[in-house]
Amino acid sequence: MGAEFQLVVDCAEADVLARFWAAALRYEFAPAPDGFATWQDFYRRLGVPESELVDGVDRISDPQGRGPDIWFHVVSEGKVVKNRLHLDIHASGEWSDPIEARIQRVDAEAARLAGLGATITGAFEEGLDHYAVGMKDPEGNEFDIN
Template sequence: MSAREVQITFDAHDPGAQAEFWAVALRYVLQPPPDGFDTWDAALDAWGVPPEARNDRSAIVDPDGAGPRVFFQKVPEGKVAKNKLHLDVRAAAGVPPEGRMAVLEEACEQLLALGASRFQRFEPGEELGSGFIVMQDPEGNEFCLD
């Protein structure tokens, strides 16, 4: 029996903005419109989706087709507690230990410029890890750069 495909879903106030942020963070792309449509607006027009509902959903995909689809859905309520699940963004995978934290800091700066917040830096050897940075996306969802 083969493994099941997984989609990661985020609840969001602004699905489009969250999709843009996470596309950069994960090196993904916005999901292209379905076959037969040149743009998402053309597809949404054909499906009768009113303009005020066009930011209710968004998705990003791995351009190489290897990673899971990430879906963002609009919800009315805000985030009220710490995530019970978070993503570890492997920004320094394969980087030798001596250059690891510099690579993570560079990725951190890029994401800060897109609206992320930095929470805490853990040095190599702390928390039994090889060094990582805890951050929050623009809507407050925790994630780690490692």
């Protein structure tokens, strides 16, 4: 059995990114731990200073429990270089589907996410039978739709 983990994304605006990625991944806002009305109440119990608490949502989770929880951690440093890790969102269907159908699905998902605030950086093909669209989230973090 693999190790349990959460993905942590450093950011400037936790609520903006949490809402974007919840919609992008079809996740939900993570419920507060048992016994706490909000995550902020939980953080206070842990001793996190008020100055470090964020307004809004900062955690999302897969409603089906398949994917990792994601925490959007506010940091003072801005993003300055390309991500060393990025998400590939699979939207194309099965590899056995015709490439034309897969391209159409990828482009439709890229357009949906652009409507949520992402930026399309370009489409690319690898070999004769692979198509993907490069994108950036609202804070400039790179990801791909394939």
